[in-house]
Amino acid sequence: MKLLRFIFILICLISCIESKSAHLVGGEITYTCVGNNVYQIELIVYRDCNSTGAQLDNPASIGIFNGTTGVLVQNLQVNKGPTKSVPVNTGNPCLLAPPNVCTQYAEYSVLVSLPPSSQGYSIAYQRCCRNATITNINNPDDWGMTISARIPPNDNTCNNSPQWNNKPPIVLCSQENLSISSAAIDPDNDSLHYKLCEIYHGGGKSNQQGSLNSPKPNPPGPPPYSVVPFNQSNTPANPIPGTPPISINGQTGIISGKLSVTGQYVVVICVEEWRNGMLLNTIRRDYQFNVTSCQASIWADIISEVDDPTQLCIGTTVPFSQNSFNATFYHWDFGDPNSSSDTSNLPNPTFTFNDTGVYTVTLIANPGWPCADTDQVDFHIYPPINANFQYLGDVCSDKQNFIFTPNGNWYPDKTIEWTFGTSLTDANIYKFSGEFPPPITFTQAGNYPVSLLIKSKACEETFIDTIKVYDRPNIQNDFNGIIGCEPFTFLFDAKATSSTPLNYYWEFGDGNSSILDIPFHTYTKPGIYNVKLMAWTTTGCIDTINKDYPGAIVVNPRPVMPFSVSPLKVNIYKPEIAVNTSGIDPNEVFYFDMGDSTIYTQQDFFLHKYKDTGFFKIMRIAVNEFDCWDTLSQIVRVDPVMNIWSPNTFTPDGDNINDTFRPVVTGFNSYKLAILDRWGKIVFESNDPYEEWNGQVQNLGPQCPQGVYSWRLFILDFANSAIEKHGTIILYR
Template sequence: MHKAKHLFFTVLFVFSGIGAYCGHIIGGYLSYECIGPLANNNSLVTYEVTLKLYVDCGPSSSPNPLFATISIFNEFDVPEQSLSLSQTNIARIPDGSFNPCVVEDTTLCALEETYRATITLDADEPKKFVYQRCCRNVVIDNIPNPEGNGVTYVLNVPAYTNLQNCNHTPQFTSPPPLSFCKDFGLTIDLSATDQDATDSLAYSICAPLNYSSKNVPAPNPANPPPYSELPFLSPQSGTNPIPSNPQFSIDQNGILSGQPTQLGQYVIGYCVEEYKNNVLINTVRRDIQIIVENCQPIITTAVQDQEQFCEGYTVDFENNSSSNDLDTLLYLWNFGDPTTQADTSRLKEPTYTYPDTGEYTITLITNPYYPCSDTSTETYRVYPLLDPDIDYFGRLCEDSNSVSFAASGQFEPYATFEWEFFNASIGGSTSDSVFDVSFNDLNPEVQLIVSENGCEDTVLKNISFFPNPIANFTYDTTEGCYPLPVNFQNLSSPQSNANFEWKFGDGNTSNAINPSYTYNQNGYFDVSLIIETTDKCIDTDTFKIDSAIYTSLELSNNKIDFEWDPKIGCPPLKVDFSEKATYDGKANFIWDFGDGNSTEGSSVSHSYSRSDYYDVGLMMITSERCIDTLVKTLDSVIYVQEKPSALLLVSDSTKSIKEADFTFDGTQGLEYTTSYFLIDGKKFDGNYLNYTFNDTGHFSIQQILTNNLGCTDTASAEVFVYDEFEFIIPNIFTPNTDGINDYFAPKGIGIYDYEVEIFNRFGEKVFFSNSFNIQWDGRIQGKKAQSGVYFYTIRVLDFNSKYRTYKGSLTLLRE
């Protein structure tokens, strides 16, 4: 039996600023982290202060406070201000570490309440943070007057300027323990870490600091230093707070060890001293109320009794062990296999496969190697698996049956068999196989008993018989011209797997269930379906339809026809042809144009270049359906008329611009009624033309002849008129408006740019022009110039891009 672990805390606490509060505080500690100097003022440093309070969460607990207050003292231990910490988190504290010989107390419950706030302090002044509360739980066994003694948590805050850096208190890595087991040695990690890598930590068991004023349970401000340690009842002390052997101690890695020897509830405190450069700068004290109780489990180890013996070499073991704390049990199985050292398992309910038949001793140890272990043994006999079954085959038809049987499954070669057949042609057999048994019932039962190694197993199996297969089919097309596709639908009703054979009447077959078949010849065709079942009721049936399919070109819709346009015209005559055929499936078309040319296509065009009458033929070759070749030929359906023959003779092929007179003779043309010429976009009727060109370049001349049928022919020629330079300047002109020599008008050919200036005998410019079309009329500013001698300067650009300048005199003569 074991004693359940329970914590009972009944102390009344009063929180400053929040009124009366009934709680059960069982420990805690104070810590801080340095956030750093203010960004705009290095003389002020911000700290985050954290208070951890451990409280009972049993059924008598009250709501938790939302705030806690600490006092801040200067280096002269004078209180300067109070800081209110807000509650930021509540978490349950886990209880202890795993020990299979310890029964965990599931009723034990404690919470860690976290309070935090930030404060900004002078960088060059050291401070103290102090939190005080009264009082402790009345059931504590190692201190006097627990209801009159409380807690004081103190932290030193070194001046930032003295350290020239932020300082952080050590932070504990795990929550505190809540309970110890009497007479069980324990090892618990109570270590802490420090953000300051250069700091060193030292651990010790130490007395918590006391606060003993029931009248003021939560002073604000807190009492100033110095603070006394919590008194302990002899023989216990702050360094030996719990009766133990060996005595509790903590090493410099923060590991607490010892073995409690007396039941009860005890306060234990432990200190972490923080050193910087071998100088002690702070001490963090954490205390917790511990319950020491009996934790011995009650364990009964048991392996299940063997009830089945022919289950094979693989055994699934059941664990029937019992304990008052099953969740903490450990197991060690030994399966008694002498052929191997690997016949062990630590699973709760393992599976093991033995190498052979035999008798084995099974050993199960709970909590092996622990003082609370227990052992159970059981003898197991292992035989090969006996798991028979019945296989059967044969004709399983309703109209008749003949069934053969064979023992299957798992059994040894020396097994014995006992068959029993009910209402059958034989009553039973002792062989492993029985052949050709017939039954009078449609759902008979067969029994097989197989025996070996003193084991026996019985198999009962009902035999089912099935209807005989019936062949039947339908199809979607009965007649047409080939190729004729036909879709067949199988309407047979087999009750099992079956093979199908279709015979299409033309020598071809198929084994598909629902085939599609194409007939490629003409005739009448018988179609049959043969069904053969391959299991259950094995039987064959045939269904046949005579002359089911008829194919013939007489059923074809193929017709050939075509149209064309135009039917008559002048060469070259382009004619468009289009098929107007009807057919099933696809068709190719081949055209014969009657002039030795042919082509393929449904719509084509062809040009006739020679005058004549032409026959036109079309061949249609069908495919896919109603395969056939049809030809249609029409005689003399295209008439290409005669056309005139043009012949153009040219007097010269090239001339200069000075004498660009040409003769075009088209009188040699034949078979025409009208003729005209086209020169530079101009039309000239007739068959003979004299023409003078007024510009240089290459010129195309066409003569177009037309006959009485409207057919035309064109003859073309090209002449070249080349440039030549000549410039004539008159030396006298008579501007008397008689229409003769009224202007000073130079003349020339081969000139591309022209500029003239005329001066009087005083060198004054009296006329200017840059165009042959603007000539001097003998006036100066609108008035008639006097007769006399004038002087000119003419600058021209010839057809070779060469500038020429002419200077001279001219005479203006007025009569």
């Protein structure tokens, strides 16, 4: 890429275009017939966006007057459209506009029906005031603006006014040859003539709102309009000094000249509409031009393969782009001698070359202008390499021997570089130059990047893929000498290792199997069991392992020694039982735990007496020659004997001696006591065998009188047999 040419830019606005309180920059009115003498009137008003003055009118007042008498026909109130900015340009693609110049505008559009009139119509809009810094009129902020158009008399064909082709430039450059188009088109193909015109005044500074001398006349005043006088050195035809002076071509609307001053200048451009030798209408563009010193700065810049490597070796169809500075127009020449259409005027074109090779591409920025600049860059037009590789070999770490083969598009001048892994110790060869490297073996299981670099012509491409090496699956556990007692539960853990998931199939030797990796299994019968395991992988290093473990599991029997107890239920008066066991193996050791802290060892028959009532668990514990133990148990119940003792007299006098009464009962499950007076009325009852009668009604009411009372006791003994007892008690006070 060529060394860019840079011209330092120094653009300074003169002090006269600093923002002031006034805001008006200019305006224009046009109209279009939409049919049946309905006209769409378009008003554009320009303002200085750096100004602190009034904003654009909303609404704007547009007056329609009788074309001869000036009588107001309609006063239209038209809403403002969006505020927009005039594009920053100088009318010359070689020149830069100052950065602090800004002009806004808004469009006002309205439909109005105007029947044909023998006197025609005048259309006008007025606004005050202009910027105080304008140079070519005296006391500029005292003057306003009138812009107008005319609908011709007897307009039976519904005329269209000329339409401006573009917005005016925001800046005119001093000491530069101007060539600025102010052309318009006429929808009716009428003849157009261009000239520089007088400035029309409108509005004023009166505080009387809406009056003709106010800033916003509403309605605007009728024609004829006052002319704003130029200062002594300027005229309507020569509004801005220059050598040669500014002028406009009457046929083309091109403004030319070379301005010799800086400042702000009002210029009115008129377009006359002629048909069959008659003047139908004149539209006016009243506009304030900012004239300042401009500096030329432009360069052409093609984005090359160095700037954007993705452009390199992408085939014969190439999208071109550029990063030119201050360029408006472009001309590309792609340097293809086999093509007659190898040029383009697009900013960023795409071109297809007829063949591969090296081509010199040329870009001219702003061709045909004095500031045109050229850039030339060589492009290498070759197909993409599309580098990749294939490999053969075993991914298991104990085999490998990978054979690598490169793929892609290259020319005989190619160079190929290989890199295996990320360090010298990752493989038997770290780097290799050539098309076919020798067999490659990586030092251990893991993921290894393999890089292929292919260079051919000016093309260079790298392809990287990952080679995965896996450990072969391995079973480390050796099931041997595992002994237990029936029923025997064992956790089978093969302690297997594998780089990828393992599948399992266990056979436990007793007709049962499992596909779990670490299963529990219970052997229910004594015996010697052969265990088999098959483990296999389906990804990575694909392998199957078969393991046989003969006699891996030995399950020994437990002692078999039944015993009997007779009887299983006794009472405390006769608490003796007999214990008898059979089938004793002489190699077995056993003992009985009677549940009352009594132990009998190696006795196959014995008698035992309990000393208390209750339930007693008799346990037989035995250990055989295989150190397998077993327990059996039975429950014995020793019942208390049911007895009832009842006093016959009590004296509830509060001396704490024989103050209460209750029957004392032993050997029962359920208890209910009722005490009745001589008339059979219950004076006390309770289900609590320990609750005593204190001689009061229900132990809480009034004292019962001295006398003989009967009691009834209902109980269930330990055999749940119902027993009812009766008696009497003397209450003595």
